[in-house]
Amino acid sequence: LAKTTQPISMDSYEGQEVNITCSHNNIATNDYITWYQQFPSQGPRFIIQGYKTKVTNEVASLFIPADRKSSTLSLPRVSLSDTAVYYCLVGDGSSGAGSYQLTFGKGTKLSVIP
Amino acid sequence: NAGVTQTPKFRVLKTGQSMTLLCAQDMNHEYMYWYRQDPGMGLRLIHYSVGEGTTAKGEVPDGYNVSRLKKQNFLLGLESAAPSQTSVYFCASSNQAFQETQYFGPGTRLLVL
Numbered sequence: 001l002a003k004t005t006q007p008i009s010m011d012s013y014e015g016q017e018v019n020i021t022c023s024h025n026n027i028a029t030n031d032y033i034t035w036y037q038q039f040p041s042q043g044p045r046f047i048i049q050g051y052k053t054k055v056t057n058e059v060a061s062l063f064i065p066a067d068r069k070s071s072t073l074s075l076p077r078v079s080l081s082d083t084a085v086y087y088c089l090v091g092d093g094s095s096g097a098g099s100y101q102l103t104f105g106k107g108t109k110l111s112v113i114p
Numbered sequence: 115n116a117g118v119t120q121t122p123k124f125r126v127l128k129t130g131q132s133m134t135l136l137c138a139q140d141m142n143h144e145y146m147y148w149y150r151q152d153p154g155m156g157l158r159l160i161h162y163s164v165g166e167g168t169t170a171k172g173e174v175p176d177g178y179n180v181s182r183l184k185k186q187n188f189l190l191g192l193e194s195a196a197p198s199q200t201s202v203y204f205c206a207s208s209n210q211a212f213q214e215t216q217y218f219g220p221g222t223r224l225l226v227l
Contacts, residue, residue: 034215043118043204043218044157087156091211103173104149104157 004088009109018075020108022088025069033064033071036087038107044087048073075110083112116140118219120205126225127195135190135222137205145208146188147172147216148180150201157204163188195226 005023012018024033032051036044048055050062050071061074075082085107121136137146144165149157159172163182177199179191188207192199202223206216 036216041221043206043221044216045218046215049215103159106154106156 003103004090004105006086006088006105006108008106009111011111011113012078013113014079015077018078018082018110020073020075020086020088020110021070022073023070024088024090027068027090031090033062033068034089034091035060035062035073036089036104038085038087044104047086078110078112080112080114083110085109118205118207118217120203120219120222122222123220124223124225126227127192128227129196131195132191132193133195133224134192135203135205135224137188137190137207137219138186139188139205139207139217140186141207141209141217142185143207143209143217144185145210145214146182147206147208148178148188148190149204149206150174150199151204151221152201160190160203195224197226200224200226 032049034049035047037047038044048057048060048062050064052064052068055062063072087104087107089104118139127133147162148160150160151157158174160174160178161169161172161180163169166182166185169180169182181189188205202221204221205219208214208216
């Protein structure tokens with residue numbers, strides 16, 4: 001399984017850009033990198049997904065270097081409502097018998113301060 | 115379009131009791147998953163299904179059984195509940211493989227005394 005490593009927690013002031021980096025040294029060739037957001041007492045919610053270089057949507061940007069051993073989620077101008085846990089996921093990517101693991105890890109708890 | 119729903123929202127069991135958690139999705143998704151979330155542990159995959167009539171073990175399957183008799187439903191069973199199974203259980207579904215966007219339910223909080 002491709003495991004991920006993220007910071008346990010981060011603090012940021014409102015209006016700042018927040019960058020959360022995830023390490024995934026054992027990422028497989030056909031694995032995508034996906035980020036989820038989870039608010040307290042709710043299920044995780046998809047934010048963004050990418051394979052290489054840069055992906056941007058209305059919520060965030062995802063930067064992936066050429067070696068794909070890490071990725072950075074960028075949240076522009078965070079607000080109090082962005083306070084949540086952010087998970088970086090890398091799929092096993094295997095097909096066939098049994099290899100459909102998708103490891104969530106412990107995530108990064110982002111606290112946005114007024 | 116309700117997305118993914120879970121029943122019940124909260125349940126208290128005594129050790130040794132059994133129960134079934136129901137997950138339903140109305141998006142016609144092929145893949146469905148059961149996760150558990152414990153404090154400080156993130157989400158861990160219990161069982162999953164890649165289609166109606168199929169199930170497979172995830173990372174932490176012991177003590178749980180699942181069934182996918184209908185495409186829209188995925189049931190998680192605890193035959194003999196233990197305090198170690200106190201957790202929040204999330205169901206999710208996706209259109210195709212794991213790496214497709216997973217849509218999560220609101221969770222079921224289970225307390226085993």
